[in-house]
Amino acid sequence: xxxxxYAQSGGVTAVINASACGVIETARRYPDRIGNLYAGRNxxxxxxxxxxxxxxxxxxxxxxxxxxxxxxxxxxxxxKLKSLEENRREYERLIEVFKAHNIGxxxxxxxxxxxxxxxxxxxxxxxxxxxxxxxxxxxxxxxxLPITDNCPGFGSVxxxxxxxxxxxxxxxxxxxxxxxxxxxLEVMGRHAGWIAAAGGLAADADHDLxxxxxxxxxxxxxxxxxxxxxxxxxxxxxCSVVVSEGVKGPDGKFLSDQGLRDAFGHxxxxxxxxxxxxxxxxxxxxxxxxxxxxxxQRAARHIASKTDVEQAYALGKAAVELxxxxxxxxxxxxxxxxxxxxxxxxxxxxxxxVANVEKMMPENFITADxxxxxxxxxxxxxxxxxxxxxxxxxxxxxxxxxxxxxxxPKKLGxxxx
Amino acid sequence: xxxxxYAQSGGVTAVINASACGVIETARRYPDRIGNLYAGRNxxxxxxxxxxxxxxxxxxxxxxxxxxxxxxxxxxxxxKLKSLEENRREYERLIEVFKAHNIGxxxxxxxxxxxxxxxxxxxxxxxxxxxxxxxxxxxxxxxxLPITDNCPGFGSVxxxxxxxxxxxxxxxxxxxxxxxxxxxLEVMGRHAGWIAAAGGLAADADHDLxxxxxxxxxxxxxxxxxxxxxxxxxxxxxCSVVVSEGVKGPDGKFLSDQGLRDAFGHxxxxxxxxxxxxxxxxxxxxxxxxxxxxxxQRAARHIASKTDVEQAYALGKAAVELxxxxxxxxxxxxxxxxxxxxxxxxxxxxxxxVANVEKMMPENFITADxxxxxxxxxxxxxxxxxxxxxxxxxxxxxxxxxxxxxxxPKKLGxxxx
Numbered sequence: 001x002x003x004x005x006y007a008q009s010g011g012v013t014a015v016i017n018a019s020a021c022g023v024i025e026t027a028r029r030y031p032d033r034i035g036n037l038y039a040g041r042n043x044x045x046x047x048x049x050x051x052x053x054x055x056x057x058x059x060x061x062x063x064x065x066x067x068x069x070x071x072x073x074x075x076x077x078x079x080k081l082k083s084l085e086e087n088r089r090e091y092e093r094l095i096e097v098f099k100a101h102n103i104g105x106x107x108x109x110x111x112x113x114x115x116x117x118x119x120x121x122x123x124x125x126x127x128x129x130x131x132x133x134x135x136x137x138x139x140x141x142x143x144x145l146p147i148t149d150n151c152p153g154f155g156s157v158x159x160x161x162x163x164x165x166x167x168x169x170x171x172x173x174x175x176x177x178x179x180x181x182x183x184x185l186e187v188m189g190r191h192a193g194w195i196a197a198a199g200g201l202a203a204d205a206d207h208d209l210x211x212x213x214x215x216x217x218x219x220x221x222x223x224x225x226x227x228x229x230x231x232x233x234x235x236x237x238x239c240s241v242v243v244s245e246g247v248k249g250p251d252g253k254f255l256s257d258q259g260l261r262d263a264f265g266h267x268x269x270x271x272x273x274x275x276x277x278x279x280x281x282x283x284x285x286x287x288x289x290x291x292x293x294x295x296x297q298r299a300a301r302h303i304a305s306k307t308d309v310e311q312a313y314a315l316g317k318a319a320v321e322l323x324x325x326x327x328x329x330x331x332x333x334x335x336x337x338x339x340x341x342x343x344x345x346x347x348x349x350x351x352x353x354v355a356n357v358e359k360m361m362p363e364n365f366i367t368a369d370x371x372x373x374x375x376x377x378x379x380x381x382x383x384x385x386x387x388x389x390x391x392x393x394x395x396x397x398x399x400x401x402x403x404x405x406x407x408x409p410k411k412l413g414x415x416x417x
Numbered sequence: 418x419x420x421x422x423y424a425q426s427g428g429v430t431a432v433i434n435a436s437a438c439g440v441i442e443t444a445r446r447y448p449d450r451i452g453n454l455y456a457g458r459n460x461x462x463x464x465x466x467x468x469x470x471x472x473x474x475x476x477x478x479x480x481x482x483x484x485x486x487x488x489x490x491x492x493x494x495x496x497k498l499k500s501l502e503e504n505r506r507e508y509e510r511l512i513e514v515f516k517a518h519n520i521g522x523x524x525x526x527x528x529x530x531x532x533x534x535x536x537x538x539x540x541x542x543x544x545x546x547x548x549x550x551x552x553x554x555x556x557x558x559x560x561x562l563p564i565t566d567n568c569p570g571f572g573s574v575x576x577x578x579x580x581x582x583x584x585x586x587x588x589x590x591x592x593x594x595x596x597x598x599x600x601x602l603e604v605m606g607r608h609a610g611w612i613a614a615a616g617g618l619a620a621d622a623d624h625d626l627x628x629x630x631x632x633x634x635x636x637x638x639x640x641x642x643x644x645x646x647x648x649x650x651x652x653x654x655x656c657s658v659v660v661s662e663g664v665k666g667p668d669g670k671f672l673s674d675q676g677l678r679d680a681f682g683h684x685x686x687x688x689x690x691x692x693x694x695x696x697x698x699x700x701x702x703x704x705x706x707x708x709x710x711x712x713x714q715r716a717a718r719h720i721a722s723k724t725d726v727e728q729a730y731a732l733g734k735a736a737v738e739l740x741x742x743x744x745x746x747x748x749x750x751x752x753x754x755x756x757x758x759x760x761x762x763x764x765x766x767x768x769x770x771v772a773n774v775e776k777m778m779p780e781n782f783i784t785a786d787x788x789x790x791x792x793x794x795x796x797x798x799x800x801x802x803x804x805x806x807x808x809x810x811x812x813x814x815x816x817x818x819x820x821x822x823x824x825x826p827k828k829l830g831x832x833x834x
Contacts, residue, residue, distance in 0.1 A: 008591075011592070012588055012591050012592060042594040042595070045594065045595065069587070070584050070587055070588060071584075071587035071588045071590065071591040072591035072592070073591070074591075075591050075592075075594055076591050076592055077592070077594050077595040077596070078592070078595050078596050079595055159813060159814075162813070162814055163719050163814060163815060164713050164716075164717075166814060166815065166817065167487050167488075167712075167713065167716035167717055167718060167719065167815075167817075168711075168712045168713055168716050170486070170487055170488035170716060170817055171429055171487060171488045171712045171715065171716040172712065173488065174425075174429050174488040174489035174490070174491075174492050174493050175428070175429060175489070175492075175493055175494070175495070177459040177462060177492060177494050178459070178462065178494040178495050178496055179494070179495050180712075183712060185713075201813075201814065202814070204812065204814075206811075206816070207814075207817070207819070208819075261677070261678055270677075270687055270691055271691070271707075271709075273709075274687055274688070289711050289712055290688075290709065290711060291709050291710060291711035291712060291713050292688075292690075292707065292708050292709045293708060293713070294585075294706050294707060294708035295584075295585040295588045295589065295597075295600060295706055295708060296581050296584065296585055296602075296708050296710070296713075298588065299581075299584035299585050299587060299588040300581075300584060301584060302580050302584065302720055303719055303720065305813065382812060382813065385812075385813035385814070386812070386813040387813065388807070388810060390805070390807070393805060394623070395618075395621065395799060395802075395803070396576060396579070396618070396722065396799065396802035396803040396804065397576075397579055397580060397583055397618065397619070397621070397624075397802070398580060398583065398584075399623070400583065400584075400587055400624070402624070402625075
């Protein structure tokens with residue numbers, strides 16, 4: 001009987017631990033098929049350095065609590081394995097570690113890079129005579145994986161941004177007579193505007209709010225933007241702007257990259273929100289405020305989307321079930337079968353089709369003026385933020401779990417990263 | 418039978434509308450004692466310009482929904498009346514408007530400045546032969562009003578900051594092996610560190626998180642700060658910093674005021690979070706991230722403290738009841754009768770004792786090193802964030818109410834502000 005290995009990769013989310021919960025709880029239901037389930041401490045680095053965590057030492061209640069705990073419970077890392085040609089040594093080490101611990105199932109929970117790694121492990125282990133079933137569990141707030149209708153992690157960020165944009169807009173609306181008239185919220189999404197688009201959900205038929213979105217897909221046109229801001233302020237008394245960190249100017253440079261220097265001439269790293277706010281101030285002379293959500297948005301388990309939590313869990317569960325069916329080099333993916341009422345099911349996508357493909361926002365999701373979302377976009381996004389799945393609270397705070405993360409004894413020598 | 422007037426003043430909060438709800442629902446229970454209840458459109462400006470809102474046109478359900486809607490439903494403003502000597506004209510106009518609309522009760526929902534205005538209206542109306550019972554309903558996220566144990570609005574911001582700090586710390590903890598090692602969150606509170614202190618609640622006996630707080634009460638000591646950050650990173654692998662927007666350096670200037678200029682030499686307004694993050698980068702060379710919560714923190718009704726919502730409502734209700742008892746020039750205030758279990762009651766404070774007094778953090782609430790909160794502080798803060806009071810959701814978003822805000826016909830001529 002083979003053991004299994006699970007690792008978290010790249011930026012963590014509010015629901016990646018729900019996928020871990022799905023993997024572990026499902027594996028525990030098949031004690032006659034899957035031996036030990038090990039996790040990588042700090043992701044794939046844990047596998048390379050043989051720093052494995054014995055998940056068997058965590059009680060069922062702690063594993064269940066993962067479902068409502070943000071962050072990566074076993075640690076994650078940003079560590080991209082180089083190509084096989086450049087660094088075969090690392091891949092061979094991974095397989096050596098897996099062999100030493102009799103690991104036959106590799107569950108890798110991440111985005112595009114980890115799908116690629118997963119695919120290579122599957123191929124190379126076969127060639128090396130120790131075949132490993134490698135299953136990728138999708139995760140990324142960027143929502144940019146192909147094939148799957150959406151990516152776990154995104155729905156919760158989208159909900160956070162939509163809720164925050166609505167709340168801040170209500171706030172500004174009530175003060176704009178004498179105070180702030182422009183509010184700018186900076187959100188994640190360096191390449192694709194999925195998260196920024198979610199800000200558009202804050203306004204709907206019952207909530208008429210003036211929201212402009214700056215997408216990374218659209219080159220920033222300062223004159224056109226100012227015309228829009230001015231018009232919103234004229235009509236509503238104020239304007240909310242949701243800006244993606246990845247917005248670029250006509251020169252192709254990030255708008256956030258303004259060569260800021262302090263009074264001593266030292267370079268300072270700023271965000272894009274203050275840049276946009278300053279543009280509004282200089283052009284229109286109105287009072288402004290700005291916010292940068294940063295990690296708050298992807299860690300906000302307190303306002304996670306129930307749909308997102310359910311899908312994250314279901315994909316972890318499906319990964320184990322697919323492995324037990326003998327599948328290899330695949331990723332369980334979400335297929336949307338209906339927009340309204342929203343319905344979805346899980347399919348298996350070939351990793352060969354997933355690795356290194358980025359899914360961008362379709363053009364018909366952005367309005368012709370470039371500053372808003374279309375009805376098609378709303379139809380796509382809206383189901384993903386449905387439902388609340390509140391964590392348990394103790395002393396007024398979410399009672400998030402921290403695991404024991406006990407180490408598995410090593411069997412191999414050191415390995416230098 | 419006299420009419421009543423209610424207005425919201427200064428920065429709005431997640432629960433100021435809960436106080437409005439308390440005032441209006443209570444007034445509606447006494448139709449034989451209180452005639453119409455008018456609200457000022459955009460706060461006191463509405464009274465000065467005779468722009469009154471007829472709250473009778475809002476159905477009971479809309480008024481009830483105020484209890485779970487952030488922002489100021491009637492509009493608020495930053496408009497400080499000058500002293501009586503400097504601008505007697507404005508006070509006389511207010512009383513003229515009140516007289517024209519037969520207003521005998523003035524409920525003013527705000528912070529220190531509005532307590533002062535309230536007090537003066539009471540005194541002057543008496544002298545002018547049209548006595549008005551002026552009752553101040555406390556509200557301020559800054560928590561700096563005297564006499565009352567705490568101020569409605571603060572508990573919810575405190576909860577938001579504590580929750581966000583815990584969530585972001587979990588996120589950073591799981592990534593720090595290869596990525597961000599220092600996270601900086603900028604919070605409100607220009608003069609007093611109450612909000613920053615709430616970040617300290619994120620860590621407790623069950624959640625061992627390395628959190629440093631930069632209070633506006635403590636002069637920023639860069640060397641001491643860096644020693645602390647370094648120690649936390651050495652012990653935990655990362656460090657979270659909660660910094661008040663009002664932190665000042667040894668030169669007495671705001672730390673955020675770095676004389677930032679862009680590549681063209683234009684002055685840029687930045688926050689304090691990127692400044693602190695840059696200091697950490699320069700001194701320790703570690704990867705960092707920073708967030709600025711700005712309005713998100715005070716508008717976050719989705720994660721409001723139940724205690725805060727209940728107190729905000731209770732103070733609005735008490736204001737009307739005190740008025741009906743014939744009280745004048747007072748503010749209903751919260752008296753804490755027990756820390757654990759937490760218990761409170763409402764008393765009436767004389768406005769003469771409230772106006773123009775700022776309550777600062779007691780010295781024994783800040784640890785000797787200047788970077789944390791003491792047990793005394795924790796004992797004070799903890800009850801204020803207890804309980805969740807989730808709003809209703811529709812389509813994945815909080816279904817906040819927008820009132821009709823129908824105007825009351827004017828009876829007087831124009832007034833120039």
